[in-house]
Amino acid sequence: MSDLEYPAGLRYTAEHEWLRTEGDTVRVGITAFAQEALGDVVYVSLPAVGDSVAAGDTCGEVESTKSVSDLYAPVSGEVTAVNPALDATPELVNTDPYGEGWMYELRPADSADVDALLDADAYTAQLS
């Protein structure tokens, strides 16, 4: 995990979440930096499908063997899906943070909110 990657097509938050727009929804996960900092992820608590969240709300938790971090809603919207695989295999967050380790999907109240988030360059710039 020494070469952490931040794909160019995604949007990012300062709280180390990523967003990928897929039609009228966005898929949300945590970045390679976040999973590396957490260590082995052993439990993920996600919002429920149908929940309405406001930007900045705590909407879940990611736990590693040694610590726990909150998940923050990156934009306001409605939860449309959660990753069912994380219940049995939370380690996907470590092994494939931008793929199989995704967390949930939102239908943003305003898609402009997504565009206003950080791009990969801006995210990596604030990491260093």
Added chain:
Amino acid sequence: MTDLRRSPLHDRHVALGAKMADFGGWSMPIEYPGGGVVAEHTAVRERVGLFDVSHLGKARVSGPGAAAFVNACLTNDLRRIGPGQAQYTMCCDESGGVVDDLIQYLRADDDVFLVPNAANTAEVVRRLAAAAPEGVLVEDRHEGYGVLAVQGPRSDEVLRRLGLPTDHDYMSFVETTWDGLPVIVCRTGYTGERGYEIIPAWDVTASVWDALLEAVRAEGGLPAGLGARDTLRTEMGYPLHGNDLSLDITPVMAGAAWAVGWDKDTFWGKDALVAQRVAKDGRLMRGLVVTGRGIPRSHCAVRDASGALVGEVTSGTFSPSRKQGIALALLDRSVTLGDEVVVDVRGRDVAATVTRPPFVEAGVRSS
């Protein structure tokens, strides 16, 4: 973070890319790249792991009557062991609370070596030195020795690769040399697995580490950080001072009455501990196994089925072996083994069953 103390292996850990963190005032490796807590934990349970635990304290009590003096201070009964053997014991306050838990190595009647916890060494040494009779010397040797723990079912193969002795009993030690350097090889550890703790002089610890790490890798093992040491010891129900033992948590409450020499004439805290034991007073340390989803953490409240507060978690983690949340908790005596309780994990109710640790079978005495 600037004044953290450093292990003699600090440069080795940095070169390996370890995540370092403050542990009892020492900058120590929590986990290594290519491993991680779960992989390092599994390596120890199934093969072998190498830990740097040089942050642990070292102290020497020597002079005529040294062993008798230590025996009149610390809880366990040194008369139960002979020279070349080690014993788990506790340094209690007169209130019965635990100043520290430690291992005492009986070298001779006039020579006892102590390994307290990093953060408590100075206080243990201070209390012993203040009480020592004329002729008994108490020395803080914290940076006199390193401590390397080889733990796991393949520990013997690792030591044999270095020509170190392996055939001594659990909780015994042998003083020998490696490459001309004096080392103490103790059949001790805090993981629940068969294993050894090797004590070289501080300044040569790095060369012993290098040889051990090569042997550990050759046996399919990994360097392991203090993150894995914590999940391993929690699975065994071994207490961590500051969490499961403290000035407010006595050996009676912690289920460590076995480490108290009740028949001894005196030891620090005896009156308070005897009174508590007779009165059946105070909460008791129990195990919790989560039946639902979630991981209890220290200080989480524990409630019974009716919602009444019955205790508090002292250590909690995810058990890599059982793949579920486990915890040690101080619970009211009204709670019994097998009871269903609820742990308040940051406002979420997590169901758990009250058990008696360990959470996995110990392998320390296996061959």
